[in-house]
Amino acid sequence: MKLSSILAAVGLVMGLAAPVANAADISGAGATFPFPIYAKWADAYKKETGNGLNYQSIGSGAGIKQIVAKTVTFGATDAPMTAEELKKAGLVQWPMVMGGIVPVLNVEGIKPGELVLDGPTLANIFLGTVKTWDDAAIKKLNPKLALPSTSITVVRRSDGSGTTFNFTDYLSKISADWKSKIGAAASVEWPVGVGAKGNDGVAGNVGQTKNSIGYVEYAYAKQNKLTYANMINKAGKVVGPTIEAFQAAAANADWANSPGYYQILTEQPGDASWPITAATFILMHAEPQDKAASGEALKFFAWAFKNSKMAEELDYIPMPTAVVGLIEKTWANDIKVK
Amino acid sequence: MSTATPNPYYAGRKRGNLIAMGLCYAATLFGLTWLVLILVTLVTNGMAGLSLDLLTQNTPPPNSTGGGLANAIVGSLMLTAIGVSIGAPIGLLAGTYMAEYGRHSKLTSIIRFINDILLSAPSIIIGLFVYGAVVVPMGGFSGIAGALALAVIVIPVVVRTTEDMLLLVPNPLREAASALGLPRSLVIKRIAYRAAKAGLVTGVLLAVARVSGETAPLLFTVLNNQFWSLDLTNSVANLPVTINNFVNNPDPNWKKLAWSGALLITIAVLSLNIAARVIGSSRSEK
Amino acid sequence: MFLRLLFRTGLLPRSVLHLKRSPKPSRTPRAPSEPAVSHMATIDTTQPLTQAEHSEAQSRAQVLRSMKRGDIVFENLSKFAAISVLFLLGGIIISLFIGAWPAIKTYGFDFLTTQRWAPSLKPQPILGALGPIYGTLVSSLLAMVIAVPVGLGISIFLTELCPHVLRRPISIAIELLAGIPSIIYGMWGFFVLGPFLAESFQPAVINFFADVPVLNVIFAGPASNLSLFNASLILAIMVLPFITAISRDVFATVPTVLKEAAYGAGCTTWEVVWNVVIPYTRVGVIGGVMLALGRALGETMAVAFVIGNAFKIQASIFAPATTISAAIASEFAESDGLHQSSLILLGLLLFVLTFCVLAIARMMLMRLERNQGK
Numbered sequence: 001m002k003l004s005s006i007l008a009a010v011g012l013v014m015g016l017a018a019p020v021a022n023a024a025d026i027s028g029a030g031a032t033f034p035f036p037i038y039a040k041w042a043d044a045y046k047k048e049t050g051n052g053l054n055y056q057s058i059g060s061g062a063g064i065k066q067i068v069a070k071t072v073t074f075g076a077t078d079a080p081m082t083a084e085e086l087k088k089a090g091l092v093q094w095p096m097v098m099g100g101i102v103p104v105l106n107v108e109g110i111k112p113g114e115l116v117l118d119g120p121t122l123a124n125i126f127l128g129t130v131k132t133w134d135d136a137a138i139k140k141l142n143p144k145l146a147l148p149s150t151s152i153t154v155v156r157r158s159d160g161s162g163t164t165f166n167f168t169d170y171l172s173k174i175s176a177d178w179k180s181k182i183g184a185a186a187s188v189e190w191p192v193g194v195g196a197k198g199n200d201g202v203a204g205n206v207g208q209t210k211n212s213i214g215y216v217e218y219a220y221a222k223q224n225k226l227t228y229a230n231m232i233n234k235a236g237k238v239v240g241p242t243i244e245a246f247q248a249a250a251a252n253a254d255w256a257n258s259p260g261y262y263q264i265l266t267e268q269p270g271d272a273s274w275p276i277t278a279a280t281f282i283l284m285h286a287e288p289q290d291k292a293a294s295g296e297a298l299k300f301f302a303w304a305f306k307n308s309k310m311a312e313e314l315d316y317i318p319m320p321t322a323v324v325g326l327i328e329k330t331w332a333n334d335i336k337v338k
Numbered sequence: 339m340s341t342a343t344p345n346p347y348y349a350g351r352k353r354g355n356l357i358a359m360g361l362c363y364a365a366t367l368f369g370l371t372w373l374v375l376i377l378v379t380l381v382t383n384g385m386a387g388l389s390l391d392l393l394t395q396n397t398p399p400p401n402s403t404g405g406g407l408a409n410a411i412v413g414s415l416m417l418t419a420i421g422v423s424i425g426a427p428i429g430l431l432a433g434t435y436m437a438e439y440g441r442h443s444k445l446t447s448i449i450r451f452i453n454d455i456l457l458s459a460p461s462i463i464i465g466l467f468v469y470g471a472v473v474v475p476m477g478g479f480s481g482i483a484g485a486l487a488l489a490v491i492v493i494p495v496v497v498r499t500t501e502d503m504l505l506l507v508p509n510p511l512r513e514a515a516s517a518l519g520l521p522r523s524l525v526i527k528r529i530a531y532r533a534a535k536a537g538l539v540t541g542v543l544l545a546v547a548r549v550s551g552e553t554a555p556l557l558f559t560v561l562n563n564q565f566w567s568l569d570l571t572n573s574v575a576n577l578p579v580t581i582n583n584f585v586n587n588p589d590p591n592w593k594k595l596a597w598s599g600a601l602l603i604t605i606a607v608l609s610l611n612i613a614a615r616v617i618g619s620s621r622s623e624k
Numbered sequence: 625m626f627l628r629l630l631f632r633t634g635l636l637p638r639s640v641l642h643l644k645r646s647p648k649p650s651r652t653p654r655a656p657s658e659p660a661v662s663h664m665a666t667i668d669t670t671q672p673l674t675q676a677e678h679s680e681a682q683s684r685a686q687v688l689r690s691m692k693r694g695d696i697v698f699e700n701l702s703k704f705a706a707i708s709v710l711f712l713l714g715g716i717i718i719s720l721f722i723g724a725w726p727a728i729k730t731y732g733f734d735f736l737t738t739q740r741w742a743p744s745l746k747p748q749p750i751l752g753a754l755g756p757i758y759g760t761l762v763s764s765l766l767a768m769v770i771a772v773p774v775g776l777g778i779s780i781f782l783t784e785l786c787p788h789v790l791r792r793p794i795s796i797a798i799e800l801l802a803g804i805p806s807i808i809y810g811m812w813g814f815f816v817l818g819p820f821l822a823e824s825f826q827p828a829v830i831n832f833f834a835d836v837p838v839l840n841v842i843f844a845g846p847a848s849n850l851s852l853f854n855a856s857l858i859l860a861i862m863v864l865p866f867i868t869a870i871s872r873d874v875f876a877t878v879p880t881v882l883k884e885a886a887y888g889a890g891c892t893t894w895e896v897v898w899n900v901v902i903p904y905t906r907v908g909v910i911g912g913v914m915l916a917l918g919r920a921l922g923e924t925m926a927v928a929f930v931i932g933n934a935f936k937i938q939a940s941i942f943a944p945a946t947t948i949s950a951a952i953a954s955e956f957a958e959s960d961g962l963h964q965s966s967l968i969l970l971g972l973l974l975f976v977l978t979f980c981v982l983a984i985a986r987m988m989l990m991r992l993e994r995n996q997g998k
Contacts, residue, residue, distance in 0.1 A: 027572075039399035042564075052565045054573070057583075062958030069960075071478035151846035158933035160744070160958045185744040194850045194944040195933030197954055200400075200587035207588050208819065209849045223401045224588040355892035362785060365777025366794065369868070372861045373801050376812050431705035439699055440706065449706050452713050455982050458915065459975065460922025462949045463716065466956075466971045470719040490712060497709060521691040523698035551805025554924040554949070558956050578807055582925070585811050600808050611803050 026297045029056040030063020030076030031162050032199040034097055034280045036219040037311050038076070041304045053300060059198060061160020061186050067091065067283045073293045075283040078162025079186045083259035092286050092334045093260045094327045095279040096301070097308075098250045098317040101167055102241045102276070104206050104226040105213045107133060109146060111227060113240050116141045118232035119174030119267075119275065125213060126154055126171065127178060128192035133211060141232075148211070155205045155214035158195025160187040166278040167215050170266035174275075215276075218246075219314045233275040234267050243315045245274035253279070255323045287336050295337040302328065384601025387594040392602075396566050397580060400589045407599050409566040413574035417481060417560065418549055420570070421488025426542050429493045433500025438526050441505075450501070457494040464490050465555035473559055481570030484560030491552060492545040499541025503534040540614040547610035551603055553578035577603060720975060723968035727751070730962060735969065741935040743955070743963040751966040753973065755935035759945040760974070763852055763927065764920040766941065767859035772913055774860070775867030780897050782868075783875045795872065802865035810929030813858045818849035818930055826853070826942050844940035850932030852945040858926050863916040870912030874905040907992040914985030918978050924949035948974045 028038075035057040042053035058066075060077035067075030068089050076096075086093055103117060117125075121137045124130040130137055134147040157164045165186045172179040182188050196205040202214040203224050218241050221228045230240045239245045249268040255261055265277040282301065288294035305327075308318030319327070391406045398405025432449070440446040468487040473479060507530050515525045531538065556579050563575040577599050584596035673681065727735065731751065738752020778798060782791055826847035833839040848854075878901050886896045902909065932944020933954055948970045956967050 036400060043399045043402070054563055054565060056561060056573075058957050065958055065960045069477075153846065153848060158954050160955075187744040189740065189742050189936075190934070191936070193934070194848065195954070197586055200589075204586055204588040205849075208815070209822070210819075220588070226588075351892055351895065355894040358894035358897075359785060362777040362781040365774045366781045366786075368774055369778050369798055369801070369861075369864055370794070372864075373797055375816070376801075376804060376808070379812050379816050380808060428705050428708060431702040432709055435699075435702035435706040439702060445706070449709050451983075451986060453709050454986055455979055456709065456713060458918045458922070458978065458982050459716075460924065460949055460978060462922070462924045462952055463720070463971050463975050466723070466952070466968055467716045467719045469956075470723050470968070471715065493709065493712065497706075521695045523695045524691070526698070547803070551807065553805075553807045554953060557953060561957075578805075581807060581811075585814075596811070600805075600811060603805055604803075604808060607805060608800065608803050 026051065026053045026074075026293060026300055027056075027072045028053065028063075028074040028076060028282075028297070029058055029066040029072045030283075031060040031078050031280055032057045033060075033078045033099065033101075033163050033217045033278070034076060034316070035199070036217075036223065037097055037314050037316050040310050040314065041300075041307065044307065044310065045300055045303060049303075051296060051300070057198060057200075059157075059159040060162030060165070064283065067285070070285070070289055073284070073288070073290065073297045076280060077283060078278050078280045079165035080262045080264075080279070080281050081260065081283070082262060086260045090286050091283045092330065093262075093281050093283050094330060095255070095261050095263070095319060095323070096282050096304070097311050097319065098246060098265065098277060098279045099315070100218045100241045100246045100249075100274045100277050101163055101170075101215055102218050102221050102228040103213060103215050103231070104203065104221050104228050106206050106209060106227060107148065107150075107211055109148075112221075112225075113228065113230055114142075114145060115227075115229040116232065116238055117229045119170065122231075123171045123175035123178045125152055126156065126190070126193070127175075127181065128154070150211040153209050153212040154190075154193030155196055155202050155209065155212050156190050156193045157187075157197075157202060159197050161198075162186060162280065163199055163215065163217060163278070164188065166264070166266055167276060169264055170276045173267045219316065222315060231275050233271075233273050234269055235271045235273070237271050239272060239274055241274055241315075243312065243317065245272055246277050246315070246317050249273035249275075249277035250279075250317050255320075256326060261327075284335060286334050291337045294335065298331055298335065298337065380597070380601055380604060383594075383597035387598030388601070392595075392598055397564050397575065397584075397595070398591065399564070400587055400592055403591055405591070405595065407577065407580065407595060407602075409563065409575040410577045410580040410599065411602070413481070413563070413567070414550070414577040416568070416570065416574065417485050417488060417556070417576055418546060420481075420485035421549055422492055422542065422546055424485065425489035425492030426496050426545065428489075429496025429541075429545075430500050430538065432493070433497045433504060434526060434530075436497070436501045437504035438522075438530065449497075453494050453497050457498060460554075461491060461552050462554040462557075465558055468555065468559050479559060479561040479573045481560055481572070481574040484556050484574075484576065485570070487555035487559045488549045488552065491549050491555065495545040495548055496541050499544065500534075500538055503537030503541065504530055506537070507533045536617050540618045543610050543614040543617070547607045547614070550607050550610070551578065553582055557582075716975070717972075720968055720972040724965055724972045726962060727965035727969040731966070735966070736973075739935070739937055743959065743966075749962050749966075751963065753948075753966075753970055755937055756946050756948040756951045756970055757973070758937050759852060759855075759931065760921060760947040760949075760977075762941070763856045763859060763931070763945070763947055764917060766853070766856035767863060767920045768913065768917055770857065770860035771863050771867055771916065775864050775916075776871055776902075776909070778864075778868045779871035779875055780901075782872050783901075784893055784897065795869075798865050798868050800865075801861065802869075806862065806923060806926040807929075809858050809862055809926035813854060813926060813930040814849075817858065818854055821851075821854055821857070822847045822849045826851075830942070841939045842941060845942065848932065848942055848944060850930055850944050851942045852931065853941045855927045855931040855945075855947070856941070858930055859920045859923055862923065862926060863920050866916040866919060867912055870915070871905075871909050874908035874912070875901055877908075878904050907988055911985045911989040911992070914981055914988065918982045918985065921978050921981065922949060922974065924953050928953045 035055070038055050042055060046052045060079050063075040063077050066072045081091065081093055103122060105115065118141060121130060121141065124137065130152070132149055132151055134149045138147060165184060168182065168188055169184040172184045194205065196202045199216045199220050203216050203220040203226060206212045206214040206226060207224060228241055230238050233239050248270045249265050252268045252270065253263045253265060255263065261281070263279060265279060267275050268277065284294060284297065305319065305324045311318045391404065393406060393411065394408055395404065395406030396409045397407060436446045436449060464487055468483050468490065472483040472486055476483065511529055511533060512525050515529045520528070556576055560576055560579065561573045562579045562583060563573045567574050581596045581599045584592040587593070735751070735753050736757070737754060738750065739754040740750045740752050741755060743749045743751060782795060786794060829843050830845040830847065833843045882900050882904065883896055886900045891899070927947050928950040931946055931950050933946050933950065934944035935946055938945070952967050952971055956964065959967055
């Protein structure tokens with residue numbers, strides 16, 4: 001008797017659990033870098049069309065793995081795949097938005113935009129050779145700032161991250177030491193520091209931990225009111241992380257001639273360029289299993305391109321109109337949704 | 339008692355005793371302090387977010403206001419219900435075999451040993467097992483995989499409590515029923531189960547309490563879902579993974595929801611434990 | 625009733641309390657009971673059966689046959705369910721082994737001795753388990769070092785010193801610690817305990833040992849919100865209720881005569897505990913400690929929040945580290961190929977480790993059972 005009542009309960013729940021006819025839910029996974037704008041777009045898209053976007057912000061590495069395994073409709077990554085990698089996996093890649101990666105810190109008395117850092121010093125902090133906030137290298141760049149003598153707690157990523165890829169790419173470009181010891185990748189052997197999961201984890205950790213420094217996408221710094229640092233760019237000028245600085249760096253990108261739209265935007269020339277700018281990419285299968293879902297996803301992306309104002313509100317840079325045209329042509333040619 | 343100078347050794351022993359007992363008091367205070375600190379933190383942070391919205395609204399996007407945990411709560415209820423409905427019957431039957439049919443057999447002692455190992459196995463290993471056995475062949479994350487992971491955690495708990503409770507049923511009851519002509523299976527179902535009913539229910543409640551708070555096995559079997567979804571062949575929202583994601587994010591709205599969710603889970607788990615205790619003791623008062 | 629609860633949660637094997645199981649079915653012959661008077665008994669068997677009697681006999685036979693069938697079905701069903709427990713364990717081991725095989729084949733025993741963890745290295749990642757294994761072992765052992773004295777202290781308090789009125793409430797309060805889900809420990813550790821330790825406790829200890837030769841390396845700065853020590857403390861708080869509950873119950877089984885004899889000879893309370901109670905319950909307490917150790921080794925969420933995810937082994941316990949379960953939890957979702965296989969291999973190692981610890985605990989408790997003459 002007990003058994004049959006249990007079975008009845010199971011049957012009831014199973015009945016409830018039968019797939020409910022939802023308005024199409026698109027599934028995606030990947031980078032935490034663009035998560036704030038994807039979430040904002042998804043919310044507005046759902047209000048407008050009733051279709052939801054279930055985006056799991058689990059990091060670029062995990063996003064690539066999910067799309068290759070075909071468990072999601074699209075993957076998102078800030079570490080772009082090369083043309084050969086795309087061909088081998090049967091994927092199509094295009095950039096969605098661009099943004100800047102900023103160093104964030106939590107030191108008493110220093111306000112956003114007050115601290116100035118340059119590439120080599122940043123590299124040495126993350127290498128562990130610059131250990132305290134009042135180190136000579138930092139003092140030299142900030143003669144007027146009162147720096148405490150406390151140890152620097154480095155906060156870096158524990159997961160495979162496109163943000164890390166771009167950040168370490170920048171550090172490799174400006175520090176031969178970093179390039180030889182660590183190199184540039186989505187996941188590196190960090191010599192020092194605590195690991196946090198996702199851009200949000202790093203932001204949370206830096207906010208919690210006194211005398212810490214980390215690197216996050218600018219939207220995370222802005223939304224959580226973290227203290228960011230200004231950087232010295234390739235041209236030797238001190239720049240702050242503003243949308244103009246990101247745009248100046250992004251203007252150097254040559255999208256038309258890059259197979260798979262592969263472009264790395266760190267350490268770009270230009271007086272006003274932000275040195276750690278990056279684009280974030282979407283990956284979809286050229287011949288998707290679920291054509292309907294992929295078609296819905298492309299509709300969402302087309303809508304997102306039209307609503308690029310939302311991206312600007314969060315200080316992301318939308319793709320230039322000409323590039324959007326190229327991207328939509330790529331969709332038509334390469335992704336088979338019919 | 340001599341009135342000479344007191345034994346010097348005694349003073350030392352007395353002192354040692356005082357120190358040791360003082361340390362015991364300190365240890366108790368130490369333990370209780372942590373409990374109070376944790377509960378106070380949980381309640382003060384969680385109360386702020388408790389509202390009807392919590393139960394009626396879905397999880398919001400980051401850096402917005404409002405929203406609730408409705409989809410996560412429903413998802414967790416579904417996963418727990420299915421996990422327990424799969425695990426409890428198996429555990430019940432296995433415990434029945436061990437207590438009734440195979441009470442003194444070698445097989446039973448081996449199973450008891452293995453069961454105790456499984457009882458204390460790290461739940462993340464169970465998650466890995468279900469990932470390899472269910473998620474990979476199915477080609478993706480799903481609520482079914484999560485429910486199966488929870489079922490694997492439920493089984494050892496229910497086996498253990500069922501066997502213990504059934505062993506407490508006095509044999510004369512069974513013998514009387516057999517003497518009246520009842521077949522073995524009916525003796526078990528009508529007599530033993532009924533006599534041990536409170537204990538069996540307690541066991542299931544404890545199993546539910548145990549899986550309610552489990553996060554690790556759900557991390558790579560169900561993943562998560564931002565929206566309302568009852569479709570168990572794909573990811574569904576669930577409370578522990580949602581809390582895990584929200585808490586790592588500096589967004590204050592998400593953090594508030596995470597604490598409220600944590601408070602809900604703790605209240606659920608502690609109530610189930612108390613209910614189990616009450617049912618268990620009411621049985622023994624018969 | 626209380627004790628029953630502990631049995632149910634697997635904390636306390638019955639053997640520890642010398643509780644008798646239900647007696648074996650008695651073999652003494654019973655007086656033959658009054659034969660049941662049935663309709664069948666009045667049938668005259670010298671004559672062939674009438675139609676009515678025949679059909680009644682048939683229907684009885686049918687009922688008996690279906691009962692027998694029901695019996696067989698039920699017995700086999702329950703036997704199958706019981707064996708499925710074995711299959712479950714076997715399945716877990718096989719599944720982990722299959723998943724871990726690529727890593728075993730590639731790295732072999734070097735996996736246990738390599739510290740480097742470089743999953744993105746091309747052409748082949750270099751992965752070694754030394755960091756996570758070190759973190760797991762050190763954090764669990766440190767947790768035991770903190771939890772065992774405190775747990776024993778609380779149980780001594782509860783059995784010897786506590787006023788009877790407070791005994792139940794305090795025991796329940798300590799058990800509540802066991803009921804709190806581990807993710808909440810993680811959250812509390814990250815938001816409350818971590819900053820507190822980093823600001824007050826750790827700097828004090830670092831300064832205190834600054835000049836002591838060996839200890840100033842173990843307790844070296846800088847103070848960190850996320851560290852091996854923080855994780856160990858959280859683990860200690862989590863396993864405290866297990867040790868307390870088990871110790872308290874085994875302490876209660878010490879025959880009062882022994883204690884009274886000691887008191888009568890003039891022992892202080894502490895001397896009674898140290899010389900009578902603890903030696904008597906030694907095996908039970910150790911069994912309980914091993915069970916708590918098994919729990920500490922496998923704890924995932926609480927540790928993942930506060931340990932800092934650093935694979936490099938550092939001498940200071942105030943530095944970030946990682947454990948096997950925290951490493952798997954943080955890296956599994958994005959891993960594939962050899963990286964994923966290595967994580968599964970880590971899981972297999974953890975399972976083997978906890979299996980050994982728990983098996984030893986069970987065997988010690990079985991030995992206790994045997995010594996009691998079972």
